[in-house]
Amino acid sequence: MIFLVKNGGTKEIPTGFSWTTFFFAFLPALIRGDIKWGLVMLVGSVFTSGISSLVFPFIYNKLYIKNLIENGYIPKTEEDIDLLNQMDIRYPKEGKQKSEASIINSGKENNTIHSADELKKWMELLKDGSITKDEYESIKAKILQNN
Known part of the structure; x- marks a missing residue:
């Protein structure tokens, strides 16, 4: 789990394989308010006859974390920064x-x-x-x- 903070609010984001995306395809993204990736997953599933639904569970949590950071969220602790760097999401210590x-x-x-x-x-x-x-x-x- 990674904790990201913005405007006093903290989001707890799971890392690694997304079981919810595996079982429910694009719905977890839409429920999280991540409309862009929810629609990408839906369109990808339609055009690939569902094959893309086997790919997105492996990458969705990382995409969601990158999107939150782009939208101004910052890691809560040094451990969160280390986790981001381990996931190849470059976030400098400073x-x-x-x-x-x-x-x-x-x-x-x-x-x-x-x-x-x-x-x-x-x-x-x-x-x-x-x-x-x-x-x-x-x-x-x-x-x-x-x-």
């Missing part, structure tokens, strides 16, 4: 800090995010253990410095 910096910079460029809301979001990550107190203090200083 990736968490890079993600935090990119979120702060996007807030600076797009002034629609108020610094108090930003601090509240990082405080929630601190409370649920996703970041350390030192990381929080560093981010807090950057946010306050940018205003």
Whole structure:
């Protein structure tokens, strides 16, 4: 299992072979809200007379994790980063800090995010253990410095 965090919410994602995709084809993807891959699996099954349904269980969880990371989710712990790297999903050890910096910079460029809301979001990550107190203090200083 890998734990990914975004906006204070944590997702627990299974790794390896997807038994639910093996037994239920495209339905688990649709239930997870992964419309893109659910439709790809459905169309693939139709055009290959179901043969693609034997391939997707081996790759779907990895595709789902990559999609979540592309959409801004970050690993919760160092162990999660190590698991990602073992799965050949390259996520640098300093990736968490890079993600935090990119979120702060996007807030600076797009002034629609108020610094108090930003601090509240990082405080929630601190409370649920996703970041350390030192990381929080560093981010807090950057946010306050940018205003």
